[in-house]
Amino acid sequence: MPEPESFDDFVRACSHRLYRVGYLLTGGDRAQAEDLVADVLARVYLAWDRIRAGDGYGYARRTMVNLHTDWWRGLRRKRETLSAVVPDVADGTDHGGRLAQQDSVMRALRQLTRRERAVVVLRYFLDLTEQDTAAELGVSLGTVKSTNARALAKLRVSPDLVEPSRSTDLPSWAGAPTRPRES
Amino acid sequence: MRDIHELRHALKAETTDLAVHISPDLVRHRARRIRIRQRTVAAAAVVAVAAGAVTTVTLASGASPAFEVAGPPPASTPPCPSPQVGPTGEVNDVGQLVDTGAVLDAANTNTRYDVLIGLVGTREPHSFVVAFRNQKTGTVDMWDTTLVSRDRNGDLPGKRTGDPSRQFFSSQLALGPDEVLDVGFYTRTAHRITVTSEGDTTDAATSRDTATGWTLFWAQRRATPLPPERHTVPEFYQGPEQVTLTAYDADGRPQHTVTGGPGVGGSVHNPRDASPVGPTSPPATPDPTCPSPGAPR
Numbered sequence: 269m270p271e272p273e274s275f276d277d278f279v280r281a282c283s284h285r286l287y288r289v290g291y292l293l294t295g296g297d298r299a300q301a302e303d304l305v306a307d308v309l310a311r312v313y314l315a316w317d318r319i320r321a322g323d324g325y326g327y328a329r330r331t332m333v334n335l336h337t338d339w340w341r342g343l344r345r346k347r348e349t350l351s352a353v354v355p356d357v358a359d360g361t362d363h364g365g366r367l368a369q370q371d372s373v374m375r376a377l378r379q380l381t382r383r384e385r386a387v388v389v390l391r392y393f394l395d396l397t398e399q400d401t402a403a404e405l406g407v408s409l410g411t412v413k414s415t416n417a418r419a420l421a422k423l424r425v426s427p428d429l430v431e432p433s434r435s436t437d438l439p440s441w442a443g444a445p446t447r448p449r450e451s
Numbered sequence: 452m453r454d455i456h457e458l459r460h461a462l463k464a465e466t467t468d469l470a471v472h473i474s475p476d477l478v479r480h481r482a483r484r485i486r487i488r489q490r491t492v493a494a495a496a497v498v499a500v501a502a503g504a505v506t507t508v509t510l511a512s513g514a515s516p517a518f519e520v521a522g523p524p525p526a527s528t529p530p531c532p533s534p535q536v537g538p539t540g541e542v543n544d545v546g547q548l549v550d551t552g553a554v555l556d557a558a559n560t561n562t563r564y565d566v567l568i569g570l571v572g573t574r575e576p577h578s579f580v581v582a583f584r585n586q587k588t589g590t591v592d593m594w595d596t597t598l599v600s601r602d603r604n605g606d607l608p609g610k611r612t613g614d615p616s617r618q619f620f621s622s623q624l625a626l627g628p629d630e631v632l633d634v635g636f637y638t639r640t641a642h643r644i645t646v647t648s649e650g651d652t653t654d655a656a657t658s659r660d661t662a663t664g665w666t667l668f669w670a671q672r673r674a675t676p677l678p679p680e681r682h683t684v685p686e687f688y689q690g691p692e693q694v695t696l697t698a699y700d701a702d703g704r705p706q707h708t709v710t711g712g713p714g715v716g717g718s719v720h721n722p723r724d725a726s727p728v729g730p731t732s733p734p735a736t737p738d739p740t741c742p743s744p745g746a747p748r
Contacts, residue, residue, distance in 0.1 A: 275579040276475045283473045287467035298469075306473055310482035315552045318656035334554055334563065373461045391453065403627060406556035406563075423458070 275316050279309055281324050286332060292389045293336045293382075296374030308332045330392070330404055333386055376426040384419035410441055455551045481594060548582055548591070549658045551669040553632045555583060555624065557723035562587060564722060566624065568634045568667055570660050572598075577663065579620060581634055581719050595622070595720040605664060607714060617714055618707045619696045621646075621668075624719035625676035632692060634719065637666040641698035647672040648677075649691045666698075677716050687711045 286308060290301035308331050312324060319327045377385055383405070390401040391412075402412045548569035555564040564583035571593070572578045581595040599620065602608040621635030633646045633655070644655040644666065655670035674692070681688030693711040700706050703738035709715055 275478075279473060279475045279478060284469070284473055287471040287473075288470055291466050291469055292462060296465075302471055302473065305471065305480055306478060310485055311471065311552075313478055313482040314486060314550075315656075318552075318654075319653075373465050388458075389462070392459045393466075395459075403630070406554070406627065407558060426661040 275313055275320075278312070278316075278320075278324055281333075282328060283309070285325065286328055289329060289332060289389060289394065290336070292377065292393055292424065293332070293385060295378040297387065304336060306330060307335055311335070333390070333404055334406075336382065376423050379422055379426055380419050384415055384422070387415045388419050388423075391416060464663060481583065548580070549582075549667060550669065551632060551634065551656070553624075553626060553669070553671045554586075555626060556725055557721075559723065562722070566632060566634075568669060570636070570663060570665065572666070579636060580621070581721070583622070583722055592722065594722060597622075601638075601663070604728075617709070618698070619709050620714045621694060622717035622719045623677050623694065623695055624721060626671070627674055629675060630671070631674050631676050632669060632671045632719075635667075635696070635715075636660075636670045637668060637696075637698050637707070638664075639663065639666065639698065641666050641668075642701040643699040643703075644668045645697045645699070646672065646698070647695040648674050648693060677718075679718075681716065687713070688716065736748065 283305060286305045289309075291298065291305040294300040294304060304438055308328050310333050312319065312328050315327070316324075377388070380388065386405060387401060390396045390404055391398070396404065398409055398412050398416070400415075402409045405412070409414075525633060531620060548567040548571075551566045553566040553586055555566055557564065563586045567582040567584060569580055569582070570577050571580050577599065579597045579599055580593045582591050582593040584591045597620070600608060602616045604616060606618050607620060609615050609617065618638045619635060621633055624632045624634070637644060640659060641657065644657055645652050646655050646668075647653070651672070651674060653670045653672040653674075655668040658667045659665075661666060677688065677692045677694070678690065681690070681693075687693075688711060694716045695710040696715060697706065697708040698706045
């Protein structure tokens with residue numbers, strides 16, 4: 269990405285990308301994702317003089333991951349809870365299979381812990397290596413590997429990600445043996 | 452969805468059509484609120500430290516590894532002076548803490564800290580401090596405090612009489628296996644300060660302290676941390692990780708440069724490592740003590 273000429277340019281250029289990451293990190297909560305992006309950009313603004321010539325997006329992305337972790341704790345401390353109850357998809361209107369699948373992805377992501385979700389997002393949405401993911405999260409490579417394995421194991425058996433026509437053919441991510449889902 | 456490829460595709464497809472509009476003005480407004488909050492916390496921390504409760508680590512001028520650990524507090528601790536006015540009436544706060552933007556991840560305690568630096572105390576003497584703000588609680592601990600003195604020309608005095616004065620002080624905090632934060636100050640005004648090790652140069656962020664005329668600097672960068680053995684070698688450490696600091700004027704001309712040596716490349720004591728630890732640890736301080744405005748203890 270060419271160096272933005274101003275902070276406003278940076279906001280325009282990166283908001284959408286950051287929002288996508290925030291949307292996934294928050295498990296599909298648009299309002300929280302937007303709030304998270306605004307918080308991240310505010311911190312970028314405070315550090316703008318020293319990061320403008322560097323990788324501003326990388327800085328923002330790292331800030332977002334860190335902030336999300338701490339933010340989640342803050343919400344918990346303030347007794348504001350992220351809803352564990354997934355809202356119903358069906359409202360009488362059939363928006364088609366794609367929409368249903370998208371929502372199922374978010375439902376599956378919500379079943380993960382924040383760290384597991386962060387690892388999945390960094391590894392499979394941002395396509396970072398395990399090493400880079402470890403650096404981004406400030407954890408060891410072994411932690412990334414084990415967290416990733418746990419996350420994939422959860423997704424593997426998530427009822428939201430099992431294709432209806434193949435309800436007994438479960439995904440075989442991470443090389444784990446497949447087995448029928450217990451109902 | 453059967454494999455990683457489909458997971459990748461689903462994550463990207465899920466977010467492609469999202470629309471967001473965040474106004475730069477909204478961001479600036481939020482940034483101002485954050486800054487006010489940070490300054491409030493920092494100011495409260497300065498008052499708290501002035502009232503006592505700080506582990507004082509003093510810099511012996513020119514000594515390597517540059518730190519001497521404070522001894523036990525005096526048996527009778529005098530009452531703390533006002534945090535605003537010193538014993539001779541001077542203003543007792545020479546500056547504010549600056550947020551370096553770096554985060555120390557103390558995974559061992561499941562805590563993350565924002566790293567702050569600043570000059571606190573009286574105008575002379577005063578201390579260079581590295582403080583850690585707990586991201587969970589917002590509390591600030593001035594963990595690493597280095598008492599410094601100024602020569603007549605405003606520089607750091609040499610170790611012995613006749614030794615040349617020095618312009619730089621820096622220490623390093625390892626944030627990860629290949630990421631470090633170098634923090635310190637330059638005793639003059641500089642247009643630009645760079646930090647170099649292993650042949651890689653990074654521009655440091657700077658903040659001028661108006662009370663002292665010194666320039667605080669910090670640089671978070673990818674680099675191999677200075678090895679702990681640097682403190683045990685007979686002379687100053689000279690490996691590839693040793694730090695070179697250079698200050699430039701507005702025309703890009705180097706004003707001063709230094710590579711390693713006294714006062715450059717020390718360690719930042721921090722809550723993650725619970726440092727200082729080991730045989731050089733200070734005795735446990737049962738009660739808070741007042742920061743001493745006198746000579747290094």
